[in-house]
Amino acid sequence: MKLFHKLLIFNLLGKGLFLLLFLMSGPYLLRYFILKNTDRQLIQKKAEVLELIEADGIESFISNENPEEGFGSYNILKEEYILLEKVDAGTVLQDSLSSVERIIEGEEISYRVYADLLDINGEIYLLEVGRSLSTIEQIESIFFRIAIGILFLFLGLSFILDSAISKRIMAPFNRIIRTKISQINEPQEFNDLPISSTTLEFEILDQAISEMMKRIQKSFNQERIFISHASHELKTPISVLQSKVEALFVDENLNAYQSEKLMEMQDSLQKMKKSVNALLLLSKVNNAQFLKTEEVDLAKILHDLIDDWGEIAENRGIKLSHGKIDPFVFKNTNHSLCTMMIQNGLSNAVKYVSEEGEIWISGLRHPDRYEIRIENDGEGIDEKLLEQVRNGLVFLKDVNKEKSGFGLQIMHRIATFLAVRIQLSSQDGKTTLVFSFPVS
Amino acid sequence: MRILLVEDERELAKEIGDFLQSEHHIVDSVGLIKDTSENLAANSYDFILLDLGLPDGDGLELLGDIQRYQKDASVIILTARTEVGDKILGLESGADDYLSKPFSLLELKARMQAILRRKGGWRKDTVNLGGFEISLSQPSVHFQGQEIKLTRKEYVLLQFMVINKNRVLNRFQLAEHLWGDHLDDDYQSNYIDVHVKNIRKKLSAFGPVDWLETVRGLGYKVIS
Numbered sequence: 001m002k003l004f005h006k007l008l009i010f011n012l013l014g015k016g017l018f019l020l021l022f023l024m025s026g027p028y029l030l031r032y033f034i035l036k037n038t039d040r041q042l043i044q045k046k047a048e049v050l051e052l053i054e055a056d057g058i059e060s061f062i063s064n065e066n067p068e069e070g071f072g073s074y075n076i077l078k079e080e081y082i083l084l085e086k087v088d089a090g091t092v093l094q095d096s097l098s099s100v101e102r103i104i105e106g107e108e109i110s111y112r113v114y115a116d117l118l119d120i121n122g123e124i125y126l127l128e129v130g131r132s133l134s135t136i137e138q139i140e141s142i143f144f145r146i147a148i149g150i151l152f153l154f155l156g157l158s159f160i161l162d163s164a165i166s167k168r169i170m171a172p173f174n175r176i177i178r179t180k181i182s183q184i185n186e187p188q189e190f191n192d193l194p195i196s197s198t199t200l201e202f203e204i205l206d207q208a209i210s211e212m213m214k215r216i217q218k219s220f221n222q223e224r225i226f227i228s229h230a231s232h233e234l235k236t237p238i239s240v241l242q243s244k245v246e247a248l249f250v251d252e253n254l255n256a257y258q259s260e261k262l263m264e265m266q267d268s269l270q271k272m273k274k275s276v277n278a279l280l281l282l283s284k285v286n287n288a289q290f291l292k293t294e295e296v297d298l299a300k301i302l303h304d305l306i307d308d309w310g311e312i313a314e315n316r317g318i319k320l321s322h323g324k325i326d327p328f329v330f331k332n333t334n335h336s337l338c339t340m341m342i343q344n345g346l347s348n349a350v351k352y353v354s355e356e357g358e359i360w361i362s363g364l365r366h367p368d369r370y371e372i373r374i375e376n377d378g379e380g381i382d383e384k385l386l387e388q389v390r391n392g393l394v395f396l397k398d399v400n401k402e403k404s405g406f407g408l409q410i411m412h413r414i415a416t417f418l419a420v421r422i423q424l425s426s427q428d429g430k431t432t433l434v435f436s437f438p439v440s
Numbered sequence: 441m442r443i444l445l446v447e448d449e450r451e452l453a454k455e456i457g458d459f460l461q462s463e464h465h466i467v468d469s470v471g472l473i474k475d476t477s478e479n480l481a482a483n484s485y486d487f488i489l490l491d492l493g494l495p496d497g498d499g500l501e502l503l504g505d506i507q508r509y510q511k512d513a514s515v516i517i518l519t520a521r522t523e524v525g526d527k528i529l530g531l532e533s534g535a536d537d538y539l540s541k542p543f544s545l546l547e548l549k550a551r552m553q554a555i556l557r558r559k560g561g562w563r564k565d566t567v568n569l570g571g572f573e574i575s576l577s578q579p580s581v582h583f584q585g586q587e588i589k590l591t592r593k594e595y596v597l598l599q600f601m602v603i604n605k606n607r608v609l610n611r612f613q614l615a616e617h618l619w620g621d622h623l624d625d626d627y628q629s630n631y632i633d634v635h636v637k638n639i640r641k642k643l644s645a646f647g648p649v650d651w652l653e654t655v656r657g658l659g660y661k662v663i664s
Contacts, residue, residue, distance in 0.1 A: 243456060
């Protein structure tokens with residue numbers, strides 16, 4: 001996942017979590033403060049009622065004739081009520097402030113109630129002042145809806161803003177990755193122009209990468225010059241030797257012994273040429289000395305190889321067949337290296353296929369890759385040894401079969417250079433080689 | 441043809457020179473840029489074989505002089521250097537082909553003939569051997585008007601043998617022409633026998649192929 005997306009998701013989740021917490025605790029907090037305010041108002045009402053009793057006397061509320069009836073009053077919408085009744089001396093109140101249900105004219109209503117015992121003229125009275133809680137519930141509901149709306153609006157705006165800001169802040173970092181870090185495997189293409197940024201960390205990173213790449217570039221150039229000189233020094237004497245041997249072949253008076261010795265010389269010369277060429281090729285691939293500007297029709301390469309090797313395989317009693325070969329053009333690559341890599345894979349299968357065995361080839365297009373599969377009967381190569389080949393530790397030389405050991409190494413190095421993934425596995429008397437070409 | 445051979449390695453220059461002379465060409469051999477420039481200005485050449493790593497400079501520098509003085513000459517770069525930039529620069533600067541050392545002299549001959557055919561300087565494009573009409577530029581073999589189907593590699597192999605007719609070609613030379621140097625199989629020369637066997641089989645269905653000889657212990661030879 002990209003850092004940009006991670007930051008965006010992290011920001012969104014953080015803010016979302018915070019808002020969710022606020023949304024969940026909001027109604028409780030709101031209820032708490034509203035109740036506090038209501039309680040204060042109810043206490044004020046009690047003071048007002050006491051003032052009225054003091055001014056008008058208790059008789060204005062409770063008649064002396066029928067003191068058990070008490071006094072009750074509520075407004076038209078039943079939002080508030082006052083209750084005053086005589087109680088026995090020694091009555092104790094549990095809570096002075098409480099939320100209770102009251103039935104008024106057959107309607108059950110939730111009230112916040114302030115209750116107190118009044119001692120008037122030696123008589124004990126219970127005073128209840130209540131206010132309906134329906135208003136509080138309405139406020140809660142409105143608050144909840146507004147809060148949800150604000151939450152989504154905030155998250156939406158925050159996403160857009162974060163996205164724009166992160167993109168802007170991360171732009172130099174993305175340029176560093178796109179134009180610099182991606183060139184690490186091909187230092188010759190490296191552009192050391194500084195990436196403009198106002199972020200100190202990015203500037204430091206850019207400078208560090210540029211410095212590192214300059215050192216790699218220098219070492220690559222030294223290696224390139226060395227390879228060029230080594231190539232000249234090794235190939236020129238071989239050229240001379242080859243020309244001299246070829247000149248001898250023209251002589252028609254050679255006897256059988258001379259011919260045999262000449263062929264042996266040619267054989268040794270050929271092996272020497274191949275070894276030198278293979279080592280130089282490996283060095284050049286490692287040194288990224290090949291251009292990747294061509295397009296390769298992989299299906300055509302497979303068909304050509306099947307044509308080229310078909311009769312050779314048939315002659316050896318090997319069945320060379322193929323399954324589906326989807327069309328696919330591999331872009332930004334090197335044609336000769338790509339062909340060499342696949343050809344070495346097939347040549348390896350021909351080498352190791354069992355007597356009268358079978359080689360099967362396919363080329364399938366998947367959504368994310370193009371997969372060339374070469375399968376052959378016969379004993380495969382030990383996985384540990386293959387791992388060493390992949391790591392460039394050994395050249396796989398099969399002394400018993402007198403086979404040179406550069407093929408797999410060349411195949412692996414080219415694959416790394418061309419960003420092709422290779423899987424080579426042996427199981428149950430069958431070896432499978434898979435080349436996975438990236439689609440984009 | 442008159443050929444200018446630019447090669448500073450004396451022994452190699454001698455071998456290439458001797459080979460070209462045996463092919464009835466006139467060869468001027470030089471090993472320095474200075475001498476090459478003088479020859480280019482003074483003489484007229486059909487072919488220039490140019491080495492790149494010369495003691496007094498880079499052979500690529502000479503391509504300008506060649507364009508100036510020898511517009512009609514064909515150029516093959518012969519080099520032991522491996523840098524891909526050299527090949528591209530050389531071909532873009534007017535060279536017709538690029539041959540990496542070490543190369544077979546027969547490969548050099550085949551490349552020279554291919555350039556001449558491409559430029560139209562080689563009148564004869566088809567060779568008749570025992571009634572078989574073998575094209576040297578197209579994958580085509582006919583016998584009395586009838587087309588004979590060969591595989592791609594068989595055409596290439598047959599054409600190479602015909603170009604180098606009357607000369608023994610060993611399996612290594614043929615294999616190198618067919619697959620280059622990088623195919624990882626020491627037995628690839630044995631595959632040549634399979635191809636030649638198949639060529640013989642396909643052609644002998646139409647007529648005798650005694651012009652394609654096996655030289656015991658060495659290789660093959662096309663006789664005309």
